[in-house]
Amino acid sequence: MSDVLSRILETKRRKVERARSTISIEMIERAARDERGRRTPHSFRAALAQEGINIIAEIKRASPSKGTINADIDPATLARRYAAGGAAAISVLTEEDHFRGSLDDLRAVRAAIDLPILRKDFIFDEFQIYEAAAAGADAVLLIVAALDEATLARLRSVAEGLGMDALVEVHTVEELNRAHACGASVIGVNNRNLRTFEVSLRASEEVAQRARDGVLLVSESGLSDEREIESLTRMGYRAFLIGEALMRAPDPADLLRRLRRAQR
Numbered sequence: 001m002s003d004v005l006s007r008i009l010e011t012k013r014r015k016v017e018r019a020r021s022t023i024s025i026e027m028i029e030r031a032a033r034d035e036r037g038r039r040t041p042h043s044f045r046a047a048l049a050q051e052g053i054n055i056i057a058e059i060k061r062a063s064p065s066k067g068t069i070n071a072d073i074d075p076a077t078l079a080r081r082y083a084a085g086g087a088a089a090i091s092v093l094t095e096e097d098h099f100r101g102s103l104d105d106l107r108a109v110r111a112a113i114d115l116p117i118l119r120k121d122f123i124f125d126e127f128q129i130y131e132a133a134a135a136g137a138d139a140v141l142l143i144v145a146a147l148d149e150a151t152l153a154r155l156r157s158v159a160e161g162l163g164m165d166a167l168v169e170v171h172t173v174e175e176l177n178r179a180h181a182c183g184a185s186v187i188g189v190n191n192r193n194l195r196t197f198e199v200s201l202r203a204s205e206e207v208a209q210r211a212r213d214g215v216l217l218v219s220e221s222g223l224s225d226e227r228e229i230e231s232l233t234r235m236g237y238r239a240f241l242i243g244e245a246l247m248r249a250p251d252p253a254d255l256l257r258r259l260r261r262a263q264r
């Protein structure tokens, strides 16, 4: 596991332990089921399988690779701009120490827009999936590099049991094989190497060549212009996750519209 990932997981473990000592797993599970029952849940997978270019627009205040990106945004206002630009779904980074996100950001986005929401965090415990659902998320991120096979499979089925999707993230073909083994049907390919922070579309290219039929692939990270989207659509991608470029764009709705017009 990369050093950065180990450091993030270490701080996250302490946070989850603290949260678990204030609210029981039964209570958070009940809150999750209540929230899922209160509204017609959105299908993250269906939103990404629509015709054309489907973009998951991310709310990302800061990151380990870039430091502060745009820390003072109002998540609800930004999410409305993303929706106006035709985003298929919204990703909210909820990790606090390295990305300056929070579950409050996710709740604010849930109250503001009517699109599927992904909780983007470092998830290793079902408690975090219940927290995500209780805050209004429709999908969670599961990072293959951070989880053993049994945990990956268990967390995926906890998400499914709540009617949520799991975006199972890989960076290499070896990780893709582990994602296949756990039955993942939505697989995100992170173009960013989490050890070196180097970004290359080769990751998306290599994984696309080995992905099983029927799996919905999402190309993630380092995307900012039409040419990259065009080249990825030629590899078979129709779903993309974009953070920093949208966070820095003077008019994120306009950038989304331009990217969605990219041609094969």
Ligand SMILES: O=C(O)c1ccccc1NCC(=O)[C@H](O)[C@H](O)COP(=O)(O)O
Residues within 6 Å of the ligand: 004, 005, 058, 060, 063, 064, 065, 066, 190, 194, 220, 221, 222, 223, 241, 242, 243, 244, 245
């Ligand atoms: O972005 C980072 O520096 C980072 C470092 C360590 C673990 C995860 C990291 N990012 C999470 C993401 O997956 C990205 O936020 C997401 O794919 C969007 O990437 P980008 O469009 O490059 O902001």
